[in-house]
Amino acid sequence: MSKEKLLELSKKAEGLKLLYVEDNKGLQQQALKVFEKIFQDVTACDSAEEALSSFKRNQPHVVITDISMAKLNGLEMAKMMKKIEPFTKIIITSAYDDKEYLFEAIDTNVSKFLKKPISIVNLIEAIEKVTDEIHFEKNKDLFEHYIKDAFQYQDTMLILIKEEEVLIVNKKCLEFFSQESTESFKEFFVNFDEQLLKHNSFLYNHDNVDWLKSVKENSGKLFNVKIADKENNSRHFILKAYKIPDKENVFILSFDDITELNLLVIYDKNAMQQEKHENQKKIIYNILEVIKRNKSSIKIYSSYKGLIISNTGVLEYISEDYFIIQTPYMQLRAIKINNSLTIESELFPIAVLCDVKKVDFESGQVFVKKYRFIEDMPSQREFIRVEPEENHKITIFYESCKILADVRIVDISVEGAKVVLSLLPAGLKAEDEIVVDIVFKSGAKPLIINVKARVKVLTELKREFEMLLFFEHDSKVKKLLTEYVANRQMALIREFKKL
Structure with missing residues (x-):
């Protein structure tokens, strides 16, 4: 047995008492040379009667005893000791390979049964096992005491x-x-x-x-x-x-x-639409405080050409002026491109759109300066939406007439698209039906899609108009769109990773 192993075991046994019971003086003296290198407090006894008396006085943590002794054998002594102190660890040694002894030792809750002659390796392993058990039980008791104590305060x-x-x-x-x-x-x-x-x-x-x-x-x-x-x-x-x-x-x-x-009101239906901007900021700040206090994470969403990039984030600092989020490097890259991010949490009734003050790649932190509630929750998107290639062509027909305007697709999914027009034809309104011709030039051959669509949302912007379209397609067109969106998504992932 190496000196390093004995030193390691002596550190584990620090503060533990050993009672060694062996009526063979020669064996006792040999074993004590080993035990005294491990335990600082060792008591040796020649008989079970002497050992019981010593046990009551000193209350050792570990007992190593032979079975065969005059008057009272080691197992009977072990039973008496267990009645006095059930948590004492007892190692039994015996020259006999008797199953009855073994079963009785198990019933007595003996920690280890070793057959003589005992190798130093087996003995050390047995001592290490019981010292580990003692420390585990001590830690368990301390843990339970700490829990009970901590609970009350x-x-x-x-x-x-x-x-x-x-x-x-x-x-x-x-x-x-x-x-x-x-x-x-x-x-x-x-x-x-x-x-x-x-x-x-x-x-x-x-x-x-x-x-x-x-x-x-x-x-x-x-x-x-x-x-x-x-x-x-x-x-x-x-x-x-x-x-x-x-x-x-x-x-x-x-x-x-x-x-x-006073956050109960924000979870009521339509309450968020009625809240003023300043009040929203206070509500968001209060919820962020609760999230940080409970050491919970938030979900961060950014986009790259329609592709959603998402990771968890941890709130590092919060003030009324700004807050700091820790998030992975890839997320920081997506945030830097947009100079904004969207956050969600189980405590927010809807998503929060944040304007970015600074992105610090070295510390892995993003500094947020302005924030407000938005209804578009990235986690609840039903379909993947992607931004098409710049060289796409889109033509829209309304009441069989081509709309003479500059038109481009903002993003597209299998079920619809968001488009922007420079001009709006007279009479076009939400729920009207239109026909859309789209040409994508991403592959070896152009992909041409002709599909009917319904205008679900029509919004007037500063210098243009935005339409949200829902496609009314057959299975053939749906298959073409599914393949296009999937291929475009993979292309954008590769493109983003190269940035």
């Missing part, structure tokens, strides 16, 4: 659960729900879904949604919940589940009360 409501059973609940939570103890809260928690009030886009039990299953399956995600207090006033909480590492199905449920931010 948190400003948020906290519940520790395993499966669906409540293990610990903090004082703030007991007080809010008018419960006297953890035991009474356990019964209360069985019907906890009744506490979650219905609210637009909030989490509560409905249809096939199970609130507890949802938060556990999405550990780390933020959920809006509404709960009534003692006076029956609605309170707005951010609910988050934290999965405890190395603990099977154990979670901390955190309820962060954000009622004072």
